[in-house]
Structures are given as structure tokens and as C-alpha cells.
Amino acid sequence: MQERLERRSFIFTLALVTVAFALLLKPFFTAIFWACAVALIFHPLYRYLLNRFPRWPNLTALTTLILCIVVVVIPVLLVASSFISEVAALYHKVQSGEINLGAKVEQIRQAFPGINAALERFGLNFDGLKERLLGGLMAAGSLIAKNALALGQNTLNFFVSLGLMLYLTFFLIRDGNALVALLIRALPLGDEREKLLLAKFAEVTRATIKGNLVVAVTQGTLGGIIFWVLGLPAPLLWGVVMTVLSLLPAVGAAIIWFPAALYLYATGDTVKATVLMLYGVMVISLVDNILRPILVGRDTKLPDYIVLFSTVGGLLMFGISGFAIGPLLAALFMAFWEIFMREFIAEDTPLLPPRNSSPLELDEPQNPGDNPAS
Structure with a gap:
């Protein structure tokens, strides 16, 4: 009884000191x-x-x-x-x-008169949207x-x-x-589990940081170069912005170059606008579609939608460091649940279905005679 009390007291004190030390390092x-x-x-x-x-x-x-x-x-x-x-x-x-940002927005409105009708269909007002956009930019x-x-x-x-x-x-x-x-x-998790989790931590950290940074820097550099070639203002600024936005899968640098191409169309620079649009679709976006699955998705073994949500959630929660912390937490979450399913439910079933399979396609017997339980 005395030994059990001492052990529990020691563990409680250990947890308390550990939490205090973690707060100290926060x-x-x-x-x-x-x-x-x-x-x-x-x-x-x-x-x-x-x-x-x-x-x-x-x-x-x-x-x-x-x-x-x-x-x-x-x-x-x-x-x-x-x-x-x-x-x-x-x-x-x-x-x-x-x-004058307001004048530039009006140029886009005049160049694309169908914008008002399209917004009205969704119950939106262009002037109100313009004020919100300008307010947000300021x-x-x-x-x-x-x-x-x-x-x-x-x-x-x-x-x-x-x-x-x-x-x-x-x-x-x-x-x-x-x-x-x-x-x-x-750690009291079992050596094999700890090795697996630490290996997953190292694997995902390397893949996320190296992969995302390579993709982001490549897209930002390509975007900054095309802005400089076309004579657009502040190419370094927009290149860095595209680099940061490229950390977001799926959308990324298009948040910058696509509106820039629309503005060039609105101001009458059709050639520059067409060049920027084609360059954005065929070069900048292609980099994301080719490199990100190779450098990030393949090594982390996470689906694109989990990478997207975990990256955005990480950025919102941890700031700029969240682009690495978010996918890392997602990968550790998946690893813990796979260990749980394998060891406690006694099922050797992957946590995620194969990419080409449908969760609605069940392996039902074709007739009662095919059912082993019948």
C-alpha cells in the first residue's frame, strides 16, 4: 500500500513538474x-x-x-x-x-460589365463588395x-x-x-510504438518543410520573374506574397496572378494579360501539381485534402510555422489511430481507403450461397 502510494505520488509530481517545465519553455x-x-x-x-x-x-x-x-x-x-x-x-x-485602389477596381468593373449581374444572382452588391475588399486590403x-x-x-x-x-x-x-x-x-508507450512515431515525426517534418518550401519558393520565384518581365510593379513583393500563399495547397499563388491577369485585361493590356494567364496556368500551377504530390504527399502518405485542411488549420493556429506543424499533427493523428486499430481492435486495416476505391462499395455477397456465415 505504501509503495503504491509513493509511486502514484511520484508520477503525479513528475507530471506536475513536466507541465511546469513545458510552460516555462512556451x-x-x-x-x-x-x-x-x-x-x-x-x-x-x-x-x-x-x-x-x-x-x-x-x-x-x-x-x-x-x-x-x-x-x-x-x-x-x-x-x-x-x-x-x-x-x-x-x-x-x-x-x-x-x-488609387478604388479607381483600379472601377476599371475592372467597367471592363467586365457582367460582374454586377453575376453578383446580383447571388444576392451580392458590387459597391458593398468593393468597400469590403478595399477595407480588407487597407x-x-x-x-x-x-x-x-x-x-x-x-x-x-x-x-x-x-x-x-x-x-x-x-x-x-x-x-x-x-x-x-x-x-x-x-516514454512509456512501448519502444516499437515510440520508434514508429518518432520515425513518422522525422519523415513528415522533412517532407513537409522541404517539399512545401521547395514548391513555395519555386512558385514565388517564377511568379516574381513573370511580374518583372511584364513590367508589373513590385515584383519582389508579389513574388514573396506568392511564396507565402503557395504554402496553401490547391489555391496558392493563383490568388495573386489570376486577379493580376484580370486587371491587365481590364486596363487593355491584352497581350500581357494573356501571357500572365497562360504562364500562371501552364507554369506556376503546373509546378504545384507536379512537385507537391511528389515531395509532400508521397512522403507524408497523407491525402491532398488532409494536407490542405491541416495546413490551413496550422497556419491559423500557429502562424507561419503552422504550415509544418499542421501536417505533422495530422500525420501523428493518423499514426496513433493506425496503431490503435492494429493492436487493440486486431484489424490490419488501413485508416484510409485506397484512392481508387469508394467507401460506398461494400463487399456484399452476390447470393446467399456465397456468404460464409450462411
């Missing part, structure tokens, strides 16, 4: 997550270098981290700073009246401009978080295998 959650993600992505490079220089693990891990900074961190910081500058400049031009521009100012004022906090992330990344790269072994030993 402000650094984003930095910790990205440190884990970067370590997972660059760990194969570390293993390759360590096989060539086995006597210098610290130097090998430091070299891997420096390559990560040069390849990823510095380019992202440069593009982000340029993006923030262009957004702030564009917002001030709109606010000062140098760019609010978004104001938010970005204020965040840019806040980022400038909180530069120290940003670089402290970045420094903590890189510092933790070094140790995760160097000691990753030992930490995983310690985690497997500590």
Missing part, C-alpha cells in the same frame, strides 16, 4: 520546433561529414550549422527585409493617394506595416530567438541520436 516553442526541424533536415549532411572526419564531431556539427546559416538563414533574412520595405512603401503610397497593409515597425523595434528579441534556435540546432545535430534513444527509453 515562449521558445517556435525556436525549439524550428531547431528540431532544421536538425532533422541537415542531419544527413552531418552524418556524411562525420563519416569522413569521425574524430571531430564538434567541428563537423559546427560546419553543418554554418552551411545551414549560409544556405537558409541569410537568404531568408535578406528577402524578408526587402519584402517588409516594399510592403511599407506600397502601403504609404496607397494611404497618400498616389495609388487593414492588411496597415497590419503588415505595423508589424514591420514592431519587428524593427524588437530586433533584439528576434535575434535572441534566432540565436537560441541556432544554438539548440548545434546540439540537436551533434547529439540527435543519443537524445532520440533517451526519449525512447523515457
Whole structure:
């Protein structure tokens, strides 16, 4: 009795201390997550270098981290700073009246007179929709401009978080295998289950981050290039916006280039509009349709609709980091339920049906004689 009470008290205290420690680390959650993600992505490079220089693990891990900074961190910081500058400049031009968004919307209305009739069929009013759109754009521009100012004022906090992330990344790269072994030993889920879940975590994290970022950067770069070639304003700004929006499956960069093509049609630039429309459909969208299933869907083994909902939900819940956290949580959800079905229901049935099958097609016997139970 005494031993049972002591065990339960210890477990309760352990849970309490663990929750308190998790709350202590809550402000650094984003930095910790990205440190884990970067370590997972660059760990194969570390293993390759360590096989060539086995006597210098610290130097090998430091070299891997420096390559990560040069390849990823510095380019992202440069593009982000340029993006923030262009957004702030564009917002001030709109606010000062140098760019009249209302007049540009009216140009589209005059070029496509059928818009009013189409909206009225759905009970919508163009003027009301126009006011909402302009209000939303101004609010978004104001938010970005204020965040840019806040980022400038909180530069120290940003670089402290970045420094903590890189510092933790070094140790995760160097000691990753030992930490995983310690985690497997500590968790009370069963070694085989823990190995499977940690493998799923690593697999989905690599696939989601590498795949989504490759697709997003490719689409954003292609979009920015065509905007620059056609002489459209702020190609870097719209390229970065398309990169961010490309994190959303199915819609992505089309949110930018399609309205831009419609505006060019409305202003009479038919050639540019046609070029942009064809380029968007045949090049930018094709990148999404080809690369995303290969780099994301195949490795995560998640259907496109689950990837879409988990990505959008992750972005809404966790911010920009949600494009990786959302699909990761979805994959872990699927993995837990597959383990449950296999071990507790004693069914070797996949959680999702094959893509070519219909859930309404049941394997019913053709006649009573075919039923084994009859």
C-alpha cells in the first residue's frame, strides 16, 4: 500500500513538474520546433561529414550549422527585409493617394460589365463588395506595416530567438541520436510504438518543410520573374506574397496572378494579360501539381485534402510555422489511430481507403450461397 502510494505520488509530481517545465519553455516553442526541424533536415549532411572526419564531431556539427546559416538563414533574412520595405512603401503610397485602389477596381468593373449581374444572382452588391475588399486590403497593409515597425523595434528579441534556435540546432545535430534513444527509453508507450512515431515525426517534418518550401519558393520565384518581365510593379513583393500563399495547397499563388491577369485585361493590356494567364496556368500551377504530390504527399502518405485542411488549420493556429506543424499533427493523428486499430481492435486495416476505391462499395455477397456465415 505504501509503495503504491509513493509511486502514484511520484508520477503525479513528475507530471506536475513536466507541465511546469513545458510552460516555462512556451515562449521558445517556435525556436525549439524550428531547431528540431532544421536538425532533422541537415542531419544527413552531418552524418556524411562525420563519416569522413569521425574524430571531430564538434567541428563537423559546427560546419553543418554554418552551411545551414549560409544556405537558409541569410537568404531568408535578406528577402524578408526587402519584402517588409516594399510592403511599407506600397502601403504609404496607397494611404497618400498616389495609388488609387478604388479607381483600379472601377476599371475592372467597367471592363467586365457582367460582374454586377453575376453578383446580383447571388444576392451580392458590387459597391458593398468593393468597400469590403478595399477595407480588407487597407487593414492588411496597415497590419503588415505595423508589424514591420514592431519587428524593427524588437530586433533584439528576434535575434535572441534566432540565436537560441541556432544554438539548440548545434546540439540537436551533434547529439540527435543519443537524445532520440533517451526519449525512447523515457516514454512509456512501448519502444516499437515510440520508434514508429518518432520515425513518422522525422519523415513528415522533412517532407513537409522541404517539399512545401521547395514548391513555395519555386512558385514565388517564377511568379516574381513573370511580374518583372511584364513590367508589373513590385515584383519582389508579389513574388514573396506568392511564396507565402503557395504554402496553401490547391489555391496558392493563383490568388495573386489570376486577379493580376484580370486587371491587365481590364486596363487593355491584352497581350500581357494573356501571357500572365497562360504562364500562371501552364507554369506556376503546373509546378504545384507536379512537385507537391511528389515531395509532400508521397512522403507524408497523407491525402491532398488532409494536407490542405491541416495546413490551413496550422497556419491559423500557429502562424507561419503552422504550415509544418499542421501536417505533422495530422500525420501523428493518423499514426496513433493506425496503431490503435492494429493492436487493440486486431484489424490490419488501413485508416484510409485506397484512392481508387469508394467507401460506398461494400463487399456484399452476390447470393446467399456465397456468404460464409450462411
